[in-house]
Amino acid sequence: MLQKVPKIAIICYSKTGHSRNLAERLALMLDIDVFDLHTKRYGMPFFGFLRAGFDSVQGKLPPLQHPLPDIAGYDAAIICGPVWTSYPATPLINYMQEETRLPAALGLVLTHSDPKRPDDAFAKAEQIVGRPFVAVEAVLDKEVFLPDVEGRLAAFAEDMRLASQGALNMSGW
Numbered sequence: 001m002l003q004k005v006p007k008i009a010i011i012c013y014s015k016t017g018h019s020r021n022l023a024e025r026l027a028l029m030l031d032i033d034v035f036d037l038h039t040k041r042y043g044m045p046f047f048g049f050l051r052a053g054f055d056s057v058q059g060k061l062p063p064l065q066h067p068l069p070d071i072a073g074y075d076a077a078i079i080c081g082p083v084w085t086s087y088p089a090t091p092l093i094n095y096m097q098e099e100t101r102l103p104a105a106l107g108l109v110l111t112h113s114d115p116k117r118p119d120d121a122f123a124k125a126e127q128i129v130g131r132p133f134v135a136v137e138a139v140l141d142k143e144v145f146l147p148d149v150e151g152r153l154a155a156f157a158e159d160m161r162l163a164s165q166g167a168l169n170m171s172g173w
């Protein structure tokens with residue numbers, strides 16, 4: 001009998017490209033597509049960064065461009081994006097709050113510049129989605145292009161592959 005292949009989505013918000021780079025590499029490893037989140041709110045040069053910081057501190061969420069990625073029928077999803085003021089970037093928070101179709105098996109990849117592991121951001125994300133992530137990874141800006149990250153991404157991808165297979169099996173296939 002043919003085994004059904006689990007479907008995994010990567011949903012990425014990236015302002016300056018670090019998260020997008022990781023999302024693309026994971027997509028290659030897993031042979032899947034990247035869905036980008038867009039907002040016009042942080043597009044302006046310089047002012048966009050200020051706004052991002054202010055919004056993040058104040059918990060003001062930016063409108064996301066609709067329609068959101070169509071992830072209905074996916075067995076697993078990876079959310080990927082930056083840490084802003086210790087928490088997931090506001091477009092990620094908005095996405096996790098707005099998207100009602102998130103699959104059971106969720107992974108989270110965060111990029112950050114502070115050498116301290118972004119535990120508050122992981123905790124905040126977990127609180128929003130209401131369940132633990134099946135795999136998490138945090139990558140420093142300066143690590144993004146180092147060879148070591150390839151191994152960590154591969155391990156993350158493998159965890160997601162197993163979790164998505166588990167989710168598919170649970171769904172009755």
Ligand SMILES: Cc1cc2nc3c(=O)[nH]c(=O)nc-3n(C[C@H](O)[C@H](O)[C@H](O)COP(=O)(O)O)c2cc1C
Binds near residue numbers: 018
């Ligand atoms: C408004 C703003 C706030 C940030 N706050 C933090 C922070 O609290 N901790 C941290 O480690 N990095 C912080 N950063 C750095 C980003 O997380 C980091 O550069 C990340 O790789 C950017 O991802 P991107 O290139 O995908 O947009 C912040 C960046 C911005 C623009």
